[in-house]
Amino acid sequence: xxxxxxxxxxxxxxxxxxxxxxxxxxxxxxxxxxxxxxxxxxxxxxxxxxxxxxxxxxxxxxxxxxxxxxxxxxxxxxxxxxxxxxxxxxxxxxxxxxxxxxxxxxxxxxxxxxxxxxxxxxxxxxxxxxxxxxxxxxxxxxxxxxxxxxxxxxxxxxxxxxxxxxxxxxxxxxxxxxxxxxxxxxxxxxxxxxxxxxxxxxxxxxxxxxxxxxxxxxxxxxxxxxxxxxxxxxxxxxxxxxxxxxxxxxxxxxxxxxxxxxxxxxxxxxxxxxxxxxxxxxxxxxxxxxxxxxxxxxxxxxxxxxxxxxxxxxxxxxxxxxxxxxxxxxxxxxxxxxxxxxxxxxxxxxxxxxxxxxxxxxxx
Amino acid sequence: xxxxxxxxxxxxxxxxxxxxxxxxxxxxxxxxxxxxxxxxxxxxxxxxxxxxxxxxxxxxxxxxxxxxxxxxxxxxxxxxxxxxxxxxxxxxxxxxxxxxxxxxxxxxxxxxxxxxxxxxxxxxxxxxxxxxxxxxxxxxxxxxxxxxxxxxxxxxxxxxxxxxxxxxxxxxxxxxxxxxxxxxxxxxxxxxxxxxxxxxxxxxxxxxxxxxxxxxxxxxxxxxxxxxxxxxxxxxxxxxxxxxxxxxxxxxxxxxxxxxxxxxxxxxxxxxxx
Amino acid sequence: xxxxxxxxxxxxxxxxxxxxxxxxxxxxxxxxxxxxxxxxxxxxxxxxxxxxxxxxxxxxxxxxxxxxxxxxxxxxxxxxxxxxxxxxxxxxxxxxxxxxxxxxxxxxxxxxxxxxxxxxxxxxxxxxxxxxxxxxxxxxxxxxxxxxxxxxxxxxxxxxxxxxxxxxxxxxxxxxxxxxxxxxxxxxxxxxxxxxxxxxxxxxxxxxxxxxxxxxxxxxxxxxxxxxxxxxxxxxxxxxxxxxxxxxxxxxxxxxxxxxxxx
Numbered sequence: 001x002x003x004x005x006x007x008x009x010x011x012x013x014x015x016x017x018x019x020x021x022x023x024x025x026x027x028x029x030x031x032x033x034x035x036x037x038x039x040x041x042x043x044x045x046x047x048x049x050x051x052x053x054x055x056x057x058x059x060x061x062x063x064x065x066x067x068x069x070x071x072x073x074x075x076x077x078x079x080x081x082x083x084x085x086x087x088x089x090x091x092x093x094x095x096x097x098x099x100x101x102x103x104x105x106x107x108x109x110x111x112x113x114x115x116x117x118x119x120x121x122x123x124x125x126x127x128x129x130x131x132x133x134x135x136x137x138x139x140x141x142x143x144x145x146x147x148x149x150x151x152x153x154x155x156x157x158x159x160x161x162x163x164x165x166x167x168x169x170x171x172x173x174x175x176x177x178x179x180x181x182x183x184x185x186x187x188x189x190x191x192x193x194x195x196x197x198x199x200x201x202x203x204x205x206x207x208x209x210x211x212x213x214x215x216x217x218x219x220x221x222x223x224x225x226x227x228x229x230x231x232x233x234x235x236x237x238x239x240x241x242x243x244x245x246x247x248x249x250x251x252x253x254x255x256x257x258x259x260x261x262x263x264x265x266x267x268x269x270x271x272x273x274x275x276x277x278x279x280x281x282x283x284x285x286x287x288x289x290x291x292x293x294x295x296x297x298x299x300x301x302x303x304x305x306x307x308x309x310x311x312x313x314x315x316x317x318x319x320x321x322x323x324x325x326x327x328x329x330x331x332x333x334x335x336x337x338x339x340x341x342x343x344x345x346x347x348x349x350x351x352x353x354x355x356x357x358x359x360x361x362x363x364x
Numbered sequence: 365x366x367x368x369x370x371x372x373x374x375x376x377x378x379x380x381x382x383x384x385x386x387x388x389x390x391x392x393x394x395x396x397x398x399x400x401x402x403x404x405x406x407x408x409x410x411x412x413x414x415x416x417x418x419x420x421x422x423x424x425x426x427x428x429x430x431x432x433x434x435x436x437x438x439x440x441x442x443x444x445x446x447x448x449x450x451x452x453x454x455x456x457x458x459x460x461x462x463x464x465x466x467x468x469x470x471x472x473x474x475x476x477x478x479x480x481x482x483x484x485x486x487x488x489x490x491x492x493x494x495x496x497x498x499x500x501x502x503x504x505x506x507x508x509x510x511x512x513x514x515x516x517x518x519x520x521x522x523x524x525x526x527x528x529x530x531x532x533x534x535x536x537x538x539x540x541x542x543x544x545x546x547x548x549x550x551x552x553x554x555x556x557x558x559x560x561x562x563x564x565x566x567x568x569x570x571x572x573x574x575x576x577x578x579x580x581x582x583x584x585x586x587x588x589x590x591x592x593x594x595x596x597x598x599x600x601x602x603x604x605x606x607x608x609x610x611x612x613x614x615x616x617x618x619x620x621x622x623x624x625x626x627x628x629x630x631x632x633x634x635x636x637x638x
Numbered sequence: 639x640x641x642x643x644x645x646x647x648x649x650x651x652x653x654x655x656x657x658x659x660x661x662x663x664x665x666x667x668x669x670x671x672x673x674x675x676x677x678x679x680x681x682x683x684x685x686x687x688x689x690x691x692x693x694x695x696x697x698x699x700x701x702x703x704x705x706x707x708x709x710x711x712x713x714x715x716x717x718x719x720x721x722x723x724x725x726x727x728x729x730x731x732x733x734x735x736x737x738x739x740x741x742x743x744x745x746x747x748x749x750x751x752x753x754x755x756x757x758x759x760x761x762x763x764x765x766x767x768x769x770x771x772x773x774x775x776x777x778x779x780x781x782x783x784x785x786x787x788x789x790x791x792x793x794x795x796x797x798x799x800x801x802x803x804x805x806x807x808x809x810x811x812x813x814x815x816x817x818x819x820x821x822x823x824x825x826x827x828x829x830x831x832x833x834x835x836x837x838x839x840x841x842x843x844x845x846x847x848x849x850x851x852x853x854x855x856x857x858x859x860x861x862x863x864x865x866x867x868x869x870x871x872x873x874x875x876x877x878x879x880x881x882x883x884x885x886x887x888x889x890x891x892x893x894x895x896x897x898x899x900x901x
Binding site for chain 2: 643646647650651653654655656657658660661664713714716717719720721722723724732734735736737738739741742743744745746747749750751752753754756757769770772773776780795805809830833834836837841849850853854857861865866869872873876877880881
């Protein structure tokens with residue numbers, strides 16, 4: 001079967017190129033594969049960065065380009081880890097740097113997609129919080145450098161919610177019918193249901209999963225919407241009472257509306273790390289490492305973190321940001337809170353099961 | 365007779381970019397990958413018949429039927445009024461097609477501003493001292509978005525079909541004593557059938573597979589067929605399962621293409637959309 | 639009855655245009671978030687031209703629409719001339735296959751082309767998106783040109799050949815002038831279809847964004863009013879363009895009618 005496929009694909013590729021040669025010229029100038037990168041030269045380089053939308057301060061990028069005139073940053077956005085993986089699976093040669101979450105790094109290492117990072121090129125690595133280093137998904141940070149981290153919790157409006165919010169339970173309270181916004185993602189929704197029942201958010205137990213599914217289906221009439229980035233705006237505009245959010249979004253929203261509070265429920269939650277990785281077939285590894293080192297510099301990390309609202313792993317940067325940050329439990333949670341939280345792991349084949357549950361919830 | 369060679373570049377293009385890709389969908393739909401080897405398999409097609417997928421399918425079909433019927437009911441009078449008006453109806457017609465040229469996502473997004481709980485409609489309602497209504501994030505909002513986007517595709521072909529009806533047919537009918545109701549049901553409706561069929565296809569197929577409308581206006585509370593195809597390709601990265609669902613859509617498309625060409629033969633020329 | 643008809647048309651028109659007017663008004667709104675009005679500003683129009691992301695996607699959109707329209711028009715016109723001389727069976731087959739991209743769900747077209755590019759290991763980007771756009775544009779050109787060809791008789795072309803004209807010369811001097819209106823309509827149609835496409839683009843590109851895919855990525859973060867400003871400008875441009883075409887076709891029709899009434 002495979003040789004046939006190979007022959008077919010080469011045949012198709014050649015005929016396609018022949019057919020369209022006369023048509024036009026490709027304008028993607030960035031990927032000139034012919035330029036083999038030897039030592040870092042003053043040749044102009046474009047680093048293709050694949051990042052979450054709104055997840056890097058444009059001024060930080062401008063500053064980097066100013067300090068490194070021969071490197072240009074070209075950012076492309078994704079809105080979920082899985083969408084990013086799908087694109088990389090289809091054509092991996094397009095990007096140099098990607099910013100995946102923890103469990104995705106685990107998977108990318110397993111699938112041999114990442115280049116080893118030479119930490120001698122990243123002296124600023126030493127300044128990262130110990131807590132953020134050597135996580136289970138990449139024990140010696142061989143392939144990944146933490147970029148931002150945070151938690152998942154409940155953002156609520158104190159004018160609309162009267163009781164104390166300290167449990168996921170409140171998201172199932174009929175009093176708040178059509179005032180609850182859930183996060184539009186399988187893992188975060190399952191997190192809510194599984195944690196409420198005292199289970200792990202990485203469970204592969206069918207009974208646990210079924211119970212979580214039923215719980216979320218029963219919750220659906222109470223849900224106003226499943227959202228992602230728009231949750232912030234909804235909460236700022238007082239359009240909902242409760243929402244499941246990432247800590248960074250909570251911080252930005254609380255800045256704009258003083259009635260909002262963020263809490264990590266007592267049953268525990270998820271702590272996550274978004275990491276910078278270099279793809280294996282990147283031809284600009286050295287430049288990529290220069291960029292990573294730049295992002296780990298305390299002044300840059302502080303600026304970037306203040307812009308996007310998420311917590312930087314750079315210890316000095318947290319200190320420099322000072323009041324409103326280092327003393328803000330949403331931005332800088334206590335170790336006691338962090339210990340309640342669990343990190344996501346790659347679900348492997350069980351992702352299929354989770355996805356099926358998700359479709360069932362959506363089509364119920 | 366050398367002119368027929370002129371079609372050959374396109375013939376090659378057509379085979380490479382229309383036929384081969386569709387065959388690839390079939391190929392992926394009927395194969396599965398296990399440990400790096402690809403082999404024939406019916407498991408993806410079987411996956412379509414799981415209750416999970418069938419639920420999504422049923423919901424999409426139901427919304428698509430509603431959308432198509434409402435579009436037809438709204439569009440027919442428009443097309444009829446335009447086709448029978450004496451003023452230059454072609455110019456008028458342009459105004460019904462024009463909105464189609466503004467980015468479809470933006471137009472859909474604009475409904476968010478209108479339907480939002482602080483939106484325009486609710487502000488008007490509040491003016492009368494009434495409480496705000498939950499308009500956004502409902503099935504109705506999704507339906508509205510679909511109707512809004514596909515209505516022009518229904519108006520256009522019906523209008524084209526109506527303008528092709530020869531006037532003297534009506535005169536002959538009048539001479540034979542037909543009243544306007546008889547004329548409408550015996551001449552107008554049957555002869556506009558190709559337009560209706562064509563409009564039906566132009567609305568029904570895309571509305572089964574709308575993706576993103578449910579996310580924007582429905583608060584992502586329902587997953588429709590288009591969202592499911594996206595989910596399988598972009599989220600699960602399961603091209604085999606995604607292709608199986610696309611394959612079902614292809615079959616539906618081929619059926620409607622068949623019906624459309626049957627009707628077009630009856631109504632002779634290759635009118636289609638334009 | 640007559641006023642009832644007018645009111646009905648008016649309501650439908652209002653329904654179709656309401657969102658567009660809302661967007662246009664929003665482009666002059668001082669507030670960054672949708673919702674309340676907080677004063678008139680032209681700021682978004684100024685900032686629009688400084689936005690790297692929007693400007694590069696605008697460039698992708700426009701250049702692609704232009705190239706796709708040109709290639710599709712050339713291939714489609716040649717195809718129509720050729721297909722017109724085909725015998726019944728092959729002609730029907732060609733036309734039916736050409737109908738597929740028109741009738742098929744956009745998402746299936748997009749997905750199938752994505753599979754093709756993955757299968758042939760051609761990295762997705764500007765080039766693949768362009769190939770996809772050309773593909774769904776050609777059929778519309780063919781269906782715009784074909785009726786014109788059917789209206790003209792092939793006798794003149796054959797006469798020209800008999801008089802010693804080369805086929806290429808005969809095509810240029812005899813056939814092309816007759817079908818020109820169809821070609822122009824087809825080209826404009828191809829241009830606008832490419833301009834508006836979202837679904838097919840979404841599946842056939844990875845790191846190159848056109849306006850639609852940029853807007854889609856933005857829609858979740860909240861649409862930037864700069865996009866409203868841009869679409870207001872583009873809509874006005876399209877209105878002018880369409881008024882132009884319309885003017886043109888009505889003129890042609892008048893001329894045609896005159897000719898018919900003469901004979």
